[in-house]
Structures are given as structure tokens and as C-alpha cells.
Amino acid sequence: MAGVEVLKTVDLRKYFGGVRALDGVSISIREGEFVGLIGPNGSGKSTLFNVISGIYHPDGGDVYLYGEKVTGLPPYELYRRGLVRGFQVPRLWHGMTVVENSATAARDRRGDGPFSAILRRKEWLQWEERSLVKRVHDVLEKLSLTRVALNRASEISGGQMKLTDISRALMGEARILLLDEPTAGVAPKLAQDIFKLLERLNSEGLTIFVIEHRLEVLFNHVERVIVMHEGRVLVEGPPEKVAEDPRVLDAYLGSA
Numbered sequence: 001m002a003g004v005e006v007l008k009t010v011d012l013r014k015y016f017g018g019v020r021a022l023d024g025v026s027i028s029i030r031e032g033e034f035v036g037l038i039g040p041n042g043s044g045k046s047t048l049f050n051v052i053s054g055i056y057h058p059d060g061g062d063v064y065l066y067g068e069k070v071t072g073l074p075p076y077e078l079y080r081r082g083l084v085r086g087f088q089v090p091r092l093w094h095g096m097t098v099v100e101n102s103a104t105a106a107r108d109r110r111g112d113g114p115f116s117a118i119l120r121r122k123e124w125l126q127w128e129e130r131s132l133v134k135r136v137h138d139v140l141e142k143l144s145l146t147r148v149a150l151n152r153a154s155e156i157s158g159g160q161m162k163l164t165d166i167s168r169a170l171m172g173e174a175r176i177l178l179l180d181e182p183t184a185g186v187a188p189k190l191a192q193d194i195f196k197l198l199e200r201l202n203s204e205g206l207t208i209f210v211i212e213h214r215l216e217v218l219f220n221h222v223e224r225v226i227v228m229h230e231g232r233v234l235v236e237g238p239p240e241k242v243a244e245d246p247r248v249l250d251a252y253l254g255s256a
């Protein structure tokens, strides 16, 4: 059951020269939702993700996280607040192993608070190291990556790279996960598996907002779909309603 509003955009605008990549986009996502973002090529999906995650500054409008205005904050500030973005091409350390890629995304829980000096003592560091090892192990197991944990990121398959990217988000303690085409370039069976996995993470409380071109896979798993067209939200609703909306078909055919 969806809870409080965790992510909101109000009248978001982003222009590239004469191109209105975002032309007044207002969306709202509630805690625990699993929402798909679709639309023809060039409709503004990636730009919306880039503005939400602080990569681009908008030319107008605002972004709110947990009710707080975060417009223009840099990506790491949003990351600290639990918003984690995965990329179409996973940004991994190719010379490092899968387990190292995951572990380096773990948050430093010590921070700069009054106890940080105590927490930096040797025995605490050892304890922390052990608990980090356990967390990485649990995350990799959840994502079926244990078998390739000691392989370098450059040696694993495209699908496993996507999963490693997701493992980094989990180690970073994502509360809201934005994913840009998590199944791009992977085999159909694995695409289904990735979405089953996302559904499981969502059922454990992670809010997920995902761009996906494979509509047949997406529609089987998300509870709501937002359709963009020419920088605006065209339609939104449950997948079965969106699938039969003639405006959606028109938008796809028109841009084909």
C-alpha cells in the first residue's frame, strides 16, 4: 500500500536551445510505489531523470523529496537523502571485482557526529568491516551475483553489470531508486528476471521509478505507468488502462 509522497515535480521545465525537453512536467510518487516511465524516443524521459537526480538544473519548476524542495541540489546531496540513480550503461569500476564495486557504494555510517572519533577506533572498524562483508554478501546473494562476486566488472555479462549497478544502489541504502532502462541489451528471460527482482525489492519497501522500453515486461510488474510525449505527461494510470489508451498508441505511431 502506497504511503506518503516521496517525490514530486511541479511544472518542471528544461530547454535545450529551441527544444522543450521538459515542458511543464508535474508528477507525484508515493512511498512504496513501483512506477514505470514510458514514451516515444525524445519525449523527455531521461531529461526528467537527469533533472530529478540533480544532473541538470531545470529552467523552471521544482523538485521535492519527502516534501522538501531540493531543486538544483547536486546529485550527492540527493543521494544522501536516499535518491539513487542507475544508468542505462552501468557506471562501474571495470578493474574492480563485483564485490568491490558493491562494497565501495556502502555509506559511511560514522559521519562527523560527536561519536565519530570513538567509532573510528580499531575494534569498531573491525566490527564495521565484518558487518559490511555481511551486507555485501546478502545483497549479492539477493541479486544472484554470488557466483561472479570475485570476477572483475569487465568480465561479467551485460545483465550482471546491470545487477551490479543495482547492488550499488542497495549498498547505498537507496530509498527511491531511479532506473534508466535496466533491461537494455539483455536477453528476454533475464529482462523478466530483473523485473521480478525489482518487484521483490519493491515489496520490501523500496520505491522504484523506472524508464523501460520493453512495455510487455514493464506492464507485468509496475502498478502505475506515466507516459511522456513531447516533454509533457500525456497519460498516467494503471498499466491495463494505459495499454488501451488510444492517445498512447497515437504518440508512439506518430513518432515512429
Ligand SMILES: Nc1ncnc2c1ncn2[C@@H]1O[C@H](COP(=O)(O)OP(=O)(O)OP(=O)(O)O)[C@@H](O)[C@H]1O
Residues within 6 Å of the ligand: 016, 019, 020, 021, 039, 040, 041, 042, 043, 044, 045, 046, 047, 048
Ligand atoms: N544534452 C542535450 N543537449 C541537447 N539536446 C538534448 C540533450 N538531452 C536531450 N536533448 C533533447 O531533448 C529531447 C528529450 O530527450 P530525452 O533524452 O530526454 O528523451 P527520452 O524520452 O529519454 O528519449 P529516448 O527514449 O530516446 O532515450 C530530445 O529532443 C533530445 O534530443
